[in-house]
Amino acid sequence: MNAHTREPFHIRILKGLLGIIWSIDWPLMVIVLILSAWGFVALYSAGYSFPWRIDGQIRNLAAAGAAMMLFATMPLKWTRNLAVPAYIVGLVLLVATLLFGVNTKGATRWLDIGVIRIQPSEIMKLATPLLIAWYFQIRLTAQEGVLKWWDYLVAFVMLALPVALILKQPDLGTSILVLASGFAVIFFAGLSWKFLLLLISGVLVALPIVWNSLYDYQRQRVLTLLDPSSDPLGAGFHTLQAIIAIGSGGMTGKGWMNGTQAHLDFIPERTSDFLFAVFSEEFGFFGDICLLGLYTLLIMRALYIASVANTVFERLLACAIATIFLIYSFVNMGMVSGILPVVGVPLPFMSYGGTALLILGICCGLLMKISAQRRIKVSLYGDDYRS
Template identity: 55%
Template structure:
């Protein structure tokens, strides 16, 4: 008598889709998000529904992360070229038909206003990882030249909008993929010398407000009540936190509304004032755990595509944190980069959630991908 195959329960059939999370990475993200809620409750006291909206952003990022974690790397490889091409096409559409807000043409109206440049933060390293996967054993100066062109196109289109902060993030994520692919040190030194020589030209190409930001970084006291006001107040908040901080909800700079954008780009200032050096060290350790886990996933990746993509995404997280903390501490110009998984914002959380989901997908499918 033929044996009737056992019918799996609905729970067993659905279980693989809910065990996709990498728990070490997920724990770090949970800590960051809970720290964000705690800080946002204080920083957003004068902003109705800000905490509720941030929790909504968390849930949205979680949904995007879950979807991405269920997409195998083989599918990501097949989608790399279409996603990159679509993203660049949208950037061209923005340059031709985009909506101008506050002097910048960054948005495209398709029923709702969207900012296509966010797509390229993931699409660019995705495309470059695919490109080097096709040439895994044939890297040459020509292949690196083509890779530089693939990176340069979206970077130039975004910088022209102008959106220097996003352009730098796209450029950084793409550069990390090229570097991890084996870019020779001679090329890096050449790029450094060329970049230094091109500084006068780059300076002349900057918009007036961008040059003002650089000059404000050098000497914020030159206009303490104008362009330098924000960074001065941010530095005061960070310094006044001392060793252990003023205490939760007791940050005077934020409650007196001296700190600009205190729930978004300058959230770190509020956190530093209330939790001090001890709190900052804790936050740095958490971010180091995030970067460490991401690099571990990259190191254990089964092929070139997964290794480059995981490494580039991880280093993108690092760049987010480094630029934001440097910006609000007065060691980097203000370029509008949020603190990853903490600052208020929906679009950035979708991008970050997508990146985290891709890392989890690479970790989950590492034994299934053919090298």
């Protein structure tokens, strides 16, 4: 029997608690807690007539918090081992969604598995960059730190599969997020600028094909972006009402629970995709500045964690998570403000959502674990806390 097993039970419990505390990246935790709390306050106002949404968000936040702490304390080697299974399961679920999914408002994005409904595309926001980061780590180890052109080609194939399946649902917003998170890994792995310029040129040339492949409602959203007033009661309704709400908030806002646009039911999807409009109306320009500051700090913290990561896998994964935070917040606030088309992207840590919040919680947990790798005293906590 070794010395560790002879330790008193209360000492082992104390070490376990200290390990959990050491696993928490407190700057990141504080930012996430403030965003979640402020988001719940705004959602409470937006969903005062939907009490089940408020109760549901409490459960969603609890599940996200539990997932965050689980991945913050789980060895990173377990996360790496989950890369391939998570990606394969995600692809299978995406195919199952297309075949057996629940059709809502003309889109098939949800899969009913009996007990709950899940949105498999949300899983791929993390599973895709996780797999690509794992693949690059394997290839760099096998090729003495050098990636070949075919390694990038394989990575692009890994990225294209889930994006294509998500576009078939159709879900343009989530496909953009998956594309951005996966491409971030490829870019930060050392993608050549020449190849990047060639890729951008190819995308520009393919724009007419992409435009023709869009669904009618997606093209209408893009056209409405240029002039929302051209269809004020149709495609432009969401954007116009959101802009009115943001503008009516002024500098300091109308005050909590006093937003007329939300409480008079002018803002659609006000507890989810358009929660930012409710927030802006009630907390005003100063509130928006504070919110932007929090998201900036969140992204900067993720990038800092990436900069001090121990391995290529950790660095690429942290960069992908930072990109997820950036695209989430930028696209949501951009579409609500009328500078981007409406694509159905929630505001991170604030909008109502189950699967999306769970994935965001896992992302934060992974960032905390990556950060903790440089801080945890292995001599005190043992090899169980190594990646």
